[in-house]
Amino acid sequence: MGEVLNVVVAVAVIVFIVRWATSGKDTSSGPSPSTVxxxxxxxxxxxxxxxxHTMFPDIPSDNIRYDLLRTGSVQTTTNTILExxxxxxxPPAYYTLYPRALNSTDTAPARRGPTPAAASSSSSKSxxxxxxxxxxxxxxxxxSSGVEARTPEEAAGRAVWEENAEKREASLRERKAQMILAARQRLLAQQAKEASSS
Incomplete structure (x- = not known):
């Protein structure tokens, strides 16, 4: 009976020492991402x-990154957005591991690792x-310089669902172009109004 008690105490001490030694390593590096x-x-x-983010610029980068961390697939994340x-x-715990991105265009070059001079030249180009x-x-x-200013909604019109992807992409490009030109016309009209009033 005395030998069994000694073995149980020895095993308990060894388990305690192993847990203490391994827990010291985890606390020094912080909690693991899976636990957070x-x-x-x-x-x-x-x-x-x-x-x-290029396909859906209105979705914040942090939301996209969080969903990609869960799914690991661009296609699954895209389908989720479409559905x-x-x-x-x-959740707030996400920001302890991944600090909040203020602007995706400012943080993306920093993550890729170019030199500061290259980052400043690329930002000046953009x-x-x-x-x-x-x-x-x-x-x-x-x-389009002689056309009256229209709102972007009027310029884009209603979308017609095309039968294949190439036609849908061309339709989307044309609608984007019309919206950009309409916004430019409105800006020029507003600037002309301000110039005439002053």
């Missing part, structure tokens, strides 16, 4: 977040390019 988030996060790259129309906001240049609408600007 409540699930085991998948590997998410900046390109995955940028891909979804629901939104992505749920991440600031200098306008929507007209980005969507190659310079020739259409000259044609």
């Amino acid at each position: 988030l409540g699930f085991r996060p998948k590997n998410v790259t900046v390109d995955m977040v940028d891909t979804v 629901r129309g939104f992505l749920p906001a991440p 600031k200098s390019s306008s929507l007209i240049e980005r969507y190659n609408l310079e020739d259409r600007v000259a044609l």
Whole structure:
């Protein structure tokens, strides 16, 4: 009986020492992401977040990253947005692991790791390019200069569902171009009104 008691005490002491030694390593590095988030996060790259954010610019980057951490798939996250129309906001614990992104264009170059000079030159390039240049609408600007200003909703009109993806993409591009040109016309009309009043 005495030997059994000694073995039980020895096993208990060994278990206590092993738990104490391993728990010391975990507390020094902080809690694991799976315990903070409540699930085991998948590997998410900046390109995955940028891909979804490009398709749905009105969805915040943090919501996209949180859903990608859960699913690990751009396609699944995109389908969720298409089905629901939104992505749920991440819980407050998410921000302890991933600090809040103020602006996705400011944080994306920092994550990829270019030099500060390259980051400043890329940000100056993006600031200098306008929507007209980005969507190659310079020739259409000259044609639309005599047209009255319309709201973007009037310019875009109602979408017609096309039978194949290429036609739908072309229709979307045309609607974007019309909305950009209408917004430009409204801006020019507003500037002309301000100039005439002053």
